[in-house]
Amino acid sequence: MRIGFIGLGTMGQPMARHLLRGGHQLALYARRPETLQPFLDEDVQTFKSPAEVAAVSDVVVLMVTATRDVEELLFSDTGVVAGAQPGTLVIDMSTISPEATSTFAVRLAAKQLAMLDAPVSGGSHGAKQATLTIMVGGHKNVFERAQPVFSCLGTNIIHVGDHGAGQVVKACHQLLLLVTAEGVAESLALAQNCGVDPGAAHQVMMSGIASSRVLDLFGSRMVARQFDAGIPVRLYRKDLQIVLDLAKESGAKVPGGILTMDHLSHLASEGHEGTDLSVIITALEQSLARE
Amino acid sequence: MRIGFIGLGTMGQPMARHLLRGGHQLALYARRPETLQPFLDEDVQTFKSPAEVAAVSDVVVLMVTATRDVEELLFSDTGVVAGAQPGTLVIDMSTISPEATSTFAVRLAAKQLAMLDAPVSGGSHGAKQATLTIMVGGHKNVFERAQPVFSCLGTNIIHVGDHGAGQVVKACHQLLLLVTAEGVAESLALAQNCGVDPGAAHQVMMSGIASSRVLDLFGSRMVARQFDAGIPVRLYRKDLQIVLDLAKESGAKVPGGILTMDHLSHLASEGHEGTDLSVIITALEQSLARE
Numbered sequence: 001m002r003i004g005f006i007g008l009g010t011m012g013q014p015m016a017r018h019l020l021r022g023g024h025q026l027a028l029y030a031r032r033p034e035t036l037q038p039f040l041d042e043d044v045q046t047f048k049s050p051a052e053v054a055a056v057s058d059v060v061v062l063m064v065t066a067t068r069d070v071e072e073l074l075f076s077d078t079g080v081v082a083g084a085q086p087g088t089l090v091i092d093m094s095t096i097s098p099e100a101t102s103t104f105a106v107r108l109a110a111k112q113l114a115m116l117d118a119p120v121s122g123g124s125h126g127a128k129q130a131t132l133t134i135m136v137g138g139h140k141n142v143f144e145r146a147q148p149v150f151s152c153l154g155t156n157i158i159h160v161g162d163h164g165a166g167q168v169v170k171a172c173h174q175l176l177l178l179v180t181a182e183g184v185a186e187s188l189a190l191a192q193n194c195g196v197d198p199g200a201a202h203q204v205m206m207s208g209i210a211s212s213r214v215l216d217l218f219g220s221r222m223v224a225r226q227f228d229a230g231i232p233v234r235l236y237r238k239d240l241q242i243v244l245d246l247a248k249e250s251g252a253k254v255p256g257g258i259l260t261m262d263h264l265s266h267l268a269s270e271g272h273e274g275t276d277l278s279v280i281i282t283a284l285e286q287s288l289a290r291e
Numbered sequence: 292m293r294i295g296f297i298g299l300g301t302m303g304q305p306m307a308r309h310l311l312r313g314g315h316q317l318a319l320y321a322r323r324p325e326t327l328q329p330f331l332d333e334d335v336q337t338f339k340s341p342a343e344v345a346a347v348s349d350v351v352v353l354m355v356t357a358t359r360d361v362e363e364l365l366f367s368d369t370g371v372v373a374g375a376q377p378g379t380l381v382i383d384m385s386t387i388s389p390e391a392t393s394t395f396a397v398r399l400a401a402k403q404l405a406m407l408d409a410p411v412s413g414g415s416h417g418a419k420q421a422t423l424t425i426m427v428g429g430h431k432n433v434f435e436r437a438q439p440v441f442s443c444l445g446t447n448i449i450h451v452g453d454h455g456a457g458q459v460v461k462a463c464h465q466l467l468l469l470v471t472a473e474g475v476a477e478s479l480a481l482a483q484n485c486g487v488d489p490g491a492a493h494q495v496m497m498s499g500i501a502s503s504r505v506l507d508l509f510g511s512r513m514v515a516r517q518f519d520a521g522i523p524v525r526l527y528r529k530d531l532q533i534v535l536d537l538a539k540e541s542g543a544k545v546p547g548g549i550l551t552m553d554h555l556s557h558l559a560s561e562g563h564e565g566t567d568l569s570v571i572i573t574a575l576e577q578s579l580a581r582e
Contacts, residue, residue, distance in 0.1 A: 121500055133498045133499045155498075160495060161487050161488065168481075168485045168492075169487060169496075171481065172478040173492075173501045176496055176506065177500055179477065180501065183469075183471050186547050189543055190466060190543045193542060194389065195452075196452050196459045196463075200460065204426045204451060204464060205467055207447035208413065210504070212504065214501065246485060253480065257477060284543070
């Protein structure tokens with residue numbers, strides 16, 4: 001397939017490489033030209049606008065950060081819509097607002113462009129290993145058409161419903177991840193406050209019913225006080241804001257999500273926007289110190 | 292070893308059976324005589340008081356529900372202390388207050404009786420399969436002495452500190468389990484509120500970084516609306532009260548624990564004391580309906 005790929009960040013770069021290895025032709029656009037550097041020795045085409053990328057692509061994949069990024073890349077004067085032939089498929093793998101996603105799908109359909117929302121879980125490790133979980137919203141037949149793309153990138157590829165449903169499930173996933181991280185932080189801080197070795201508590205919890213990938217990954221970093229790796233607080237705040245907006249719109253109750261946002265916002269205000277999520281344990285320690 | 296075993300409930304019954312199969316001699320006492328029934332065909336001795344059990348035992352294991360149960364079984368006129376020879380080891384595998392445990396250890400030491408707190412994770416399935424996680428507080432040399440008991444019951448046997456430390460770690464474990472369950476409930480309720488199939492959301496989350504044993508076990512029951520199996524709300528409320536007391540005493544912050552307790556208390560007030568923990572998802576749905 002001729003695939004346009006836009007967004008060569010931590011996630012996008014290894015994903016684009018897997019598409020190349022999968023035998024696809026790649027057309028690239030990057031808002032930050034330096035992210036094209038690793039592809040200069042590869043057999044790819046690079047362009048100066050999303051419109052030019054779209055003009056030579058059967059499928060355009062977006063892997064960027066925010067809802068407004070996706071909107072601009074699609075609908076600006078030099079955006080995907082300005083260059084795409086009717087029938088082109090837009091796959092947005094970013095994590096953005098489900099409501100906006102549904103609106104984008106309608107606007108694209110009016111131009112005879114198909115769309116799937118296909119956010120992922122698995123982090124940079126999953127992107128590098130091509131073991132991402134991909135949750136897909138959109139029409140089932142379009143989902144089938146996109147399999148040659150998805151199969152290069154992930155191992156769990158699940159169609160979860162119509163336009164926006166992929167983003168809804170991603171929001172649910174991030175909510176669970178973050179509330180679990182809050183629980184891990186509270187548990188390890190409780191052990192420490194009671195004079196019990198958090199490492200021993202972590203070891204026990206990993207073999208008990210309370211065990212989780214979050215306990216394994218972020219709990220280990222909390223125990224080791226290593227807050228410099230992984231995905232920064234900034235991105236989790238962005239995702240959690242999507243959750244809180246979605247809860248408000250749909251009337252769902254997410255008190256654990258609200259509580260966790262309080263901690264992330266406090267951490268951000270203290271200069272921890274770029275720190276790993278595991279730093280959330282210090283929000284509990286700080287709230288102790290503040291009293 | 293000559294082992295006295297007190298508390299033949301859902302957990303205690305399979306545990307006692309594993310000790311028998313492990314070649315130990317068993318002396319039993321039960322507050323509810325009907326729980327002795329399954330052992331009448333076995334080569335065990337039964338007694339009418341904890342004191343009589345203790346008199347013929349090298350080790351006395353307790354597996355009961357509440358702090359006051361343990362206190363009474365140990366220190367009443369016909370309790371363990373009244374019958375035990377100096378040097379007898381008391382292993383309390385119940386989930387009770389860490390503070391009370393430390394006090395009990397001191398009172399037993401004054402009678403030259405050793406003690407370990409050794410609560411477990413793994414539920415009735417782990418008890419039946421002898422795959423329990425056992426978190427042990429007390430002196431290291433006493434911990435070594437108890438290995439012939441523990442090795443019959445569990446696969447992860449971890450010494451976590453001095454008297455009470457086993458109960459502290461169990462409290463941390465239950466806090467994490469319950470906050471994770473709150474996160475699972477919020478996530479699945481959010482999916483449902485947004486018109487997305489909770490089963491699809493569950494499937495995706497199980498393969499993502501948000502996956503956990505709680506999502507697997509309790510999340511599946513929430514999706515299937517099967518609230519009649521497993522460990523009842525009543526026992527989790529008891530455990531969570533231990534967590535909240537411990538947090539208060541130690542100055543630790545457990546906002547997620549407090550939030551989850553609100554939901555469990557609400558469920559209890561609506562007659563769900565005996566319902567499986569997975570019913571917590573209805574607390575979110577009800578709070579929606581109440582507005």
